[in-house]
Amino acid sequence: MVSLRLPFAVLAVLVAALMTPSAVAQLRTDYYAKICPKLETIVRSSVKQSMAQSQISGPAVLRLFFHDCAVRGCDASILIVNSNGDDEWRNSDNQSLKPEGFQTIMNAKAAVDSDPQCKYNVSCADILALAAREAVYQSGGPNYPVELGRYDGRLSTRDSVVLPHSNFNLDQLNAYFSGLGFTQNEMIALSGGHTLGAADCPFFQYRIGTDTTMNSAFADDLRKTCNSNPTNGFAFLDYSPVGFDNAYFRLLQGGRGLLGSDQVLYSDPRSRNTVNAYAANQAAFFADFMNAMTKLGRVGVKTAATGGEIRRDCRFPN
Ligand code: HEM
Numbered sequence: 001m002v003s004l005r006l007p008f009a010v011l012a013v014l015v016a017a018l019m020t021p022s023a024v025a026q027l028r029t030d031y032y033a034k035i036c037p038k039l040e041t042i043v044r045s046s047v048k049q050s051m052a053q054s055q056i057s058g059p060a061v062l063r064l065f066f067h068d069c070a071v072r073g074c075d076a077s078i079l080i081v082n083s084n085g086d087d088e089w090r091n092s093d094n095q096s097l098k099p100e101g102f103q104t105i106m107n108a109k110a111a112v113d114s115d116p117q118c119k120y121n122v123s124c125a126d127i128l129a130l131a132a133r134e135a136v137y138q139s140g141g142p143n144y145p146v147e148l149g150r151y152d153g154r155l156s157t158r159d160s161v162v163l164p165h166s167n168f169n170l171d172q173l174n175a176y177f178s179g180l181g182f183t184q185n186e187m188i189a190l191s192g193g194h195t196l197g198a199a200d201c202p203f204f205q206y207r208i209g210t211d212t213t214m215n216s217a218f219a220d221d222l223r224k225t226c227n228s229n230p231t232n233g234f235a236f237l238d239y240s241p242v243g244f245d246n247a248y249f250r251l252l253q254g255g256r257g258l259l260g261s262d263q264v265l266y267s268d269p270r271s272r273n274t275v276n277a278y279a280a281n282q283a284a285f286f287a288d289f290m291n292a293m294t295k296l297g298r299v300g301v302k303t304a305a306t307g308g309e310i311r312r313d314c315r316f317p318n
Contacts, residue, residue: 027297028149029145036112039112042112042118043130044130047061051135057135059098065129070162072156075300076128076311079124091161105127123308125302133293136293141289145294146294147294152311154307167206185288188265188274189288191261194258195244196243196244198234199235200233207260213263218255239251245282246278249275253276
């Protein structure tokens with residue numbers, strides 16, 4: 001019964017330490033101010049170059065960040081390439097992640113490491129968090145401050161990948177996101193990430209002609225798209241796939257949400273008010289999206305004390 005003999009003050013500190021998520025507490029927007037003062041400028045210009053080279057880069061990076069944070073936390077485990085082939089990115093749910101997203105992070109990491117002060121001092125997880133913000137900002141979205149100080153994880157396995165599916169209903173979406181600590185509102189704001197990018201036919205084709213919430217003219221367009229290109233057909237998640245705006249929510253109001261998990265946010269009366277609010281007010285969507293992205297960036301953050309490290313090559317643990 002050692003604990004009973006501890007002075008109250010010591011006990012109080014210990015309890016507080018256990019209750020405070022210390023890994024989260026260490027995140028700060030100025031974490032690299034002395035370690036790598038030019039970090040944000042370097043990542044900004046590198047991501048800008050990648051986005052100029054390919055319009056897929058922005059959407060791909062934003063999705064990559066979500067798929068990283070949702071599995072084992074924001075620790076860049078999605079970037080690990082294990083020699084035995086057992087890693088997150090080889091899970092079937094990650095096979096549609098675009099190579100441009102990975103390449104954008106590799107380019108940004110190389111740019112960061114070309115500064116002698118920064119070399120091997122910035123985690124891949126932080127570079128990914130910054131690049132995701134750039135994808136949003138450089139597409140016309142908000143320029144929100146990014147908390148930094150994450151360490152990179154050392155583990156990545158195929159079986160650890162659990163991600164939401166495009167046929168999820170509202171209860172399934174809520175169950176998944178509440179498991180990561182998000183409210184329904186925050187889940188809807190994060191789904192607004194689908195203002196960027198595209199989806200391949202297999203993710204929505206099953207809805208055409210069967211899902212009555214789908215606008216019929218939209219269904220006709222999608223049918224043509226997928227029938228004319230059965231192997232590589234795709235459609236944009238929003239009219240303006242490289243512009244970050246609230247058009248996604250207006251599309252949902254018109255039955256033009258591409259994925260079932262998008263459209264259900266409007267079809268289900270329990271979430272419709274939030275969709276309407278974001279459709280009417282882009283500033284409200286931007287504010288909630290920024291907060292939800294900051295919260296996403298705190299999921300499962302690693303420290304040196306919890307086995308994290310600053311990876312030298314984002315693909316391989318040191
Ligand atoms: C709500 C649950 C979600 C589901 C079911 C879902 C599912 C999907 C699917 C099926 C695709 C198409 C993949 C392809 O065909 O290549 C996609 C694309 C995308 N997702 Fe999600 N997603 C969800 C949440 C999110 C969140 C929270 C974000 C980020 C904040 C996000 C960002 C993106 C982006 C940017 C794309 C486009 C990627 C590209 O064009 O390469 N998604 N998502």
